Amino acid sequence: MELRHLGYFVRAAELLHFTRAAESLYISQPTLSVHIQQLEEEFGSPLFARIGRNVRLTEAGQILLDRSRNVIRELELAQQEISSLQGLMRGTLRIGALLAFSLEMVPVWLGVFTKAYPEVHVIVSTGNHHDLERGILDGNFELAFSFLPLESDDLAYTPLFEEDVVMVVSADHPFSKHEHISIRDLEHIPLVLPSRQTNTRRKLDEFLVEYDVHPKIIADVDDLHALLTMVRIGKVGTVLTRMAVAGTRDLATIPFGKASEKLMAVAMWDRRAQTTPAGEAFLEVVKTHCGIEPSKST
Template structure:
């Protein structure tokens, strides 16, 4: 079955005349009749009854017409989209993002996007997750980039990748030479974490509870930069997403297990609202760039272990 078969069928169904339909699609009547017979042969059913010079749809033809019209409409819309994609995009793209994704992933995507689409203005607002949700619901943002919300409400969430959260300590910390650590081993360890208003903190609290672990949270800070500054100055640890870490040689990553805390970053849309052309293009770029972000790379290999007995890492 080819597209012309559907176009010819719809033309005849609309005109109920092979003569008028042939004029409409600019082919001879014999060619049109031949094409309709090919379509009927492929479907195994007659689509028209020829009664003298009159043409009427059969029951099968009437049932097939709605599907053929929808199929052609989708094809025509797709072709129009491809043609419009060849033209330069203009306008304003408004993106809401949480702090974590505004460190590297989003700026990298914005740079590539603007190189390809210099006539689009991109506005990025770094906001708390609840403010992103309000901005989407009010129509003030085209889309948001954040972790999966606890209660999406009127928002639609499209996951990009899964990432684990890791323990970060300074090079001189007692746990710096460990590659992995069970969550229970953080019991009574000094940590600086995000406040409980953050979904990441609530996830960590659930992991601590499941491991029957009670760390000493000596400070709460609402930015990754502030927590890492504490880690560099005091013998404390913090737990953050690996891709949010800057390449600082004095920090070490220790992977967590039993359980391993995992977050799902993604794109947030207002339910029922179709993103515009610029937003769709940017999200497509974001999906491709996010593939690499799903495999966090340690900051650097840990240096040689200090002298003295080393505590063996637990087996996985």
Template structure:
């Protein structure tokens, strides 16, 4: 058994297709098939069901999957830690941040972090919180910003911000003159909303479950800047984190009654070595919030 076989196994297990796995790995498909076949021979087990071009993990494959992931995680951690023991002065932070808050909360954090640690590079991936959580679990991201209250057991989380969710309306809308708006009033309006995968959407729909009411969604997008534009032109109203609309003079931010708040957290994978660069960023973020 070698590392290459484990990497191939994990890629096939993720995409459930040998050809797509080969494309992602940038190698020929027969090489992937041969490596997996050899791994199965060495284990004397069948790891994948192969029927009518459909690939799925066998019961044995499901059991082997977390072991393979852990081996690769441990190998990556060993390489990082040994590099640091050799006096490595360079490092990279790979973090996922939802687009809505990356544009309004993190620019100053990123600027100040790079001034404090000019030897470290920072790579930011803009995805929804749900997708970020998944990528951390798969080891494709070191850390990320997630939202909510419940998380898989394999994630370590630290809350750094609680932000209010507000109704966003144009200045000529009746709600703009109100101090607050109820859920019932809000969902009777035409809504411009976020697509699946964005936690603010899932959070709000969960809140509505207890009411038995359904929102009137007239348009969905994953572009929060487009949501703002459609609110401005009267297509519908929407919800935002307060920080995102507080500086917009042509939009009004109105609280819900009762108020709604969203917890934002920095997360990384449990029991996986967190590099010096990533530890530095997490500590820096939490310290900045504490000082503010």
């Protein structure tokens, strides 16, 4: 068995689609299938159940996926520790982030980090808050960037900055000229809102209960791009963090005035796992950019 074969298996298991997995690995789909078949022969058990065009992990496949992630992470950690002994910084760093972070902030952090540590390969994935927490606990990410509150006690975090929660409408919407709106104004505009799995939505729901406001919610959308498209083309509004619409010229953001709400942005990681030198270095870049004291974590 070769380590790269485990890497191929992990990618196929994560995507549950051999063609897309092969494309992401820059190998052919038949080559990937051969490597998976070799693993199945070596373990004496099928790792995937193929039902028509659908693929799912078998029980044996799930066991191997969990173990393989740990093996790959430990080897990456060993590589970085050995490199640090030699005064070098090499290896792979996997981070996750809400899409809102990836629009502007993550590229800035990456630019600073990769300039200082060009031998570290950084893999960035986006997802909702639940996916990011699960990704850290499963060993898919070393660091992730989201908003409080956290669901798992196994996660540690560093506060980064507070972010405004704002109303978002199209630039030609009547509300777009307002300097601020009240929470009760939400009852006078149809809303398309982010998924209830997001901390922005959870904060909004608390907000609505606190002020006894009952808006007309016509859709819950878990994709940010689709959500913003609906706001652009319809006479609807949404509620997001200001950073989620950074750089857009055809949308207007309106704060909630006296009832203004904020979310705390954080960097989070698994408190049970050892942080790699690359992870520590990336976190220091983020803290410096956000003006956070290096030792401030929870």
